[in-house]
Amino acid sequence: MSRARIPLPLWLGAPLVALALGMALLALVWTPHDPAALAIGEKLRAPDWTHPLGTDHLGRDVLSLLMAGARTSLAVALVAVGIGAGLGVPLGLWAAARRGTWIDDLLMRANDLIFAFPSLVIAILITAAFGPSALNAIIAIGIFNIPVFARVARGGALTIWSREFILVARLAGKGAARISVEHVLPNIASLLIVQATIQFSLGILAEAALSYVGLGAQPPTASWGRMLAEAQTLFYGYPRLAIVPGLAIVLTVLGLNLMGDGLRDHLDPRLRQRAVQ
Amino acid sequence: MAVYLLKRLASLGLALIAASLVVFALIEVVPGDPARTMLGINATDAAVAALRDSLGLNQNIALRYLDWAGGMLRGDFGHSYSYRVPVAQLIGDRLWVSVPLAGYALALTVALALPVGLAAAALRGRAADYGLMSLTQLGIAVPNFWFAMLLVLVFAVKLPLFRSGGFAGWDAGLGAGLWSLTLPAVALALPQASILARVLRSALIETAGQDYIRTSRAKGLTARGALLRHGLRNALIPVLTIMGLQFSFLLAGAVIIEKVFFLPGLGMLLFQAITQRDLIVVESTVMLLVAAVILVNFLTDLAYAWVDPRLRRRGRA
Numbered sequence: 001m002s003r004a005r006i007p008l009p010l011w012l013g014a015p016l017v018a019l020a021l022g023m024a025l026l027a028l029v030w031t032p033h034d035p036a037a038l039a040i041g042e043k044l045r046a047p048d049w050t051h052p053l054g055t056d057h058l059g060r061d062v063l064s065l066l067m068a069g070a071r072t073s074l075a076v077a078l079v080a081v082g083i084g085a086g087l088g089v090p091l092g093l094w095a096a097a098r099r100g101t102w103i104d105d106l107l108m109r110a111n112d113l114i115f116a117f118p119s120l121v122i123a124i125l126i127t128a129a130f131g132p133s134a135l136n137a138i139i140a141i142g143i144f145n146i147p148v149f150a151r152v153a154r155g156g157a158l159t160i161w162s163r164e165f166i167l168v169a170r171l172a173g174k175g176a177a178r179i180s181v182e183h184v185l186p187n188i189a190s191l192l193i194v195q196a197t198i199q200f201s202l203g204i205l206a207e208a209a210l211s212y213v214g215l216g217a218q219p220p221t222a223s224w225g226r227m228l229a230e231a232q233t234l235f236y237g238y239p240r241l242a243i244v245p246g247l248a249i250v251l252t253v254l255g256l257n258l259m260g261d262g263l264r265d266h267l268d269p270r271l272r273q274r275a276v277q
Numbered sequence: 278m279a280v281y282l283l284k285r286l287a288s289l290g291l292a293l294i295a296a297s298l299v300v301f302a303l304i305e306v307v308p309g310d311p312a313r314t315m316l317g318i319n320a321t322d323a324a325v326a327a328l329r330d331s332l333g334l335n336q337n338i339a340l341r342y343l344d345w346a347g348g349m350l351r352g353d354f355g356h357s358y359s360y361r362v363p364v365a366q367l368i369g370d371r372l373w374v375s376v377p378l379a380g381y382a383l384a385l386t387v388a389l390a391l392p393v394g395l396a397a398a399a400l401r402g403r404a405a406d407y408g409l410m411s412l413t414q415l416g417i418a419v420p421n422f423w424f425a426m427l428l429v430l431v432f433a434v435k436l437p438l439f440r441s442g443g444f445a446g447w448d449a450g451l452g453a454g455l456w457s458l459t460l461p462a463v464a465l466a467l468p469q470a471s472i473l474a475r476v477l478r479s480a481l482i483e484t485a486g487q488d489y490i491r492t493s494r495a496k497g498l499t500a501r502g503a504l505l506r507h508g509l510r511n512a513l514i515p516v517l518t519i520m521g522l523q524f525s526f527l528l529a530g531a532v533i534i535e536k537v538f539f540l541p542g543l544g545m546l547l548f549q550a551i552t553q554r555d556l557i558v559v560e561s562t563v564m565l566l567v568a569a570v571i572l573v574n575f576l577t578d579l580a581y582a583w584v585d586p587r588l589r590r591r592g593r594a
Contacts, residue, residue, distance in 0.1 A: 118529030254418035
């Protein structure tokens with residue numbers, strides 16, 4: 001594997017993701033200006049040396065907002081992936097270990113049910129019911145990640161369970177839980193990593209949509225979706241206010257999707273044929 | 278087919294019941310007294326008590342659920358607190374915007390995805406294929422509401438071809454109505470068309486390796502002829518499933534686009550009801566959207582079984 005050529009999508013996607021992650025991490029410790037600092041006298045300034053991306057209608061530095069927004073958007077999506085994988089993968093492994101029993105059936109039916117829900121509408125309902133906040137957005141997005149990971153984990157695990165080395169492990173006296181963790185999980189890790197990249201990118205889009213309609217991150221927390229919402233009334237005159245955060249979303253999501261494709265090819269060449277989707 | 282149908286109908290019923298329980302429970306756990314939330318902080322205790330009574334909040338929770346769910350089945354969606362009209366009437370008016378919008382967007386999705394998917398599959402591995410697939414990667418990454426804003430900027434502000442928002446109304450004529458839904462439909466369709474084109478391409482490529490394609494080639498069909506006559510038909514099965522999912526996505530996903538364009542659809546109703554804390558409208562609108570999605574998925578499954586008899590048999594076994 002180490003000698004395999006790194007696929008082109010990975011080359012293209014990884015720098016985009018690194019850029020977004022770098023911005024988010026840097027924003028933890030430093031932004032050029034305080035992203036929440038209002039300076040009405042400085043409002044709607046065109047880009048210059050002090051404000052490389054200009055200022056918004058409240059005089060805030062757009063670059064600083066963009067960096068702080070990266071922090072929010074990526075954190076929300078990342079934690080939502082964590083929730084989905086943290087709960088979904090054990091459920092999927094459990095279902096596969098108990099394949100063919102009522103537990104498997106019940107888990108998978110419950111999965112189908114969550115799948116059938118329009119996730120965006122339910123996320124809107126959750127954030128509306130519990131109050132709009134970044135935390136509730138994380139929960140709303142995370143819940144819909146659970147069945148995705150459960151399904152991928154179960155599907156991958158089922159093929160592993162039929163292999164000889166599992167039989168050997170069983171003969172060695174290992175229980176289903178131990179086999180799932182020690183033998184099944186490492187073998188489906190690449191599948192899960194690819195899925196995590198995809199869910200990460202979907203999470204960023206979902207967070208942006210929720211924040212855009214005012215149900216995600218609340219002021220003064222910056223987020224890409226909120227920047228778009230605030231730009232809406234102004235962007236006919238100042239298109240850059242909407243174009244900057246929008247491009248940030250597009251490039252990050254594009255980077256993650258390309259990375260997902262590339263990783264799939266890189267980690268598991270057998271999947272390459274199916275990877276076209 | 279009858280057994281398959283009965284089985285699917287039973288799971289449809291279960292899904293709807295489970296969904297209604299979830300929606301009901303979510304509204305039920307809203308912190309605080311719904312009546313007080315709806316009336317605001319200045320309400321008198323008497324007014325809150327009266328509203329609690331008229332909402333049936335003093336009843337037991339199971340009765341309240343049955344009342345609500347039973348009402349929805351009869352077409353009684355409750356009474357809007359803020360609009361003071363039956364919710365069914367509010368929703369009925371909005372459906373005339375949301376359903377045509379979703380249908381329009383789906384039509385555009387197919388119209389865009391079909392040629393792109395076919396061309397990419399026919400030209401597999403060539404520069405044109407990579408170009409088209411790169412475009413679809415970009416299409417998937419674009420948030421539809423942002424794309425909508427860009428469309429407004431270009432086609433309504435810079436070039437005044439379309440209205441920047443609002444709905445002309447069907448009374449103004451079919452053409453005017455459709456015209457005002459065009460930009461929203463395009464915005465909704467772009468990401469979906471990108472997904473569909475990719476699915477179509479890979480489904481077509483998969484069929485290209487099948488025996489019947491080789492047979493039809495041996496019988497003298499050109500590669501493209503075989504792709505169109507036999508490949509496309511077989512590739513339609515995965516495509517149909519995705520399309521079913523997409524229609525329900527378009528119906529539910531339109532809530533955000535409606536906000537961008539100020540379209541008086543279900544999404545607008547939902548957001549207004551959320552702002553006004555009109556929980557009955559929120560509950561019924563969400564339930565309707567969820568039910569529509571589940572129903573469309575059910576119909577897709579049926580269409581799937583109708584197109585592919587093998588699935589019917591598997592369903593029976």
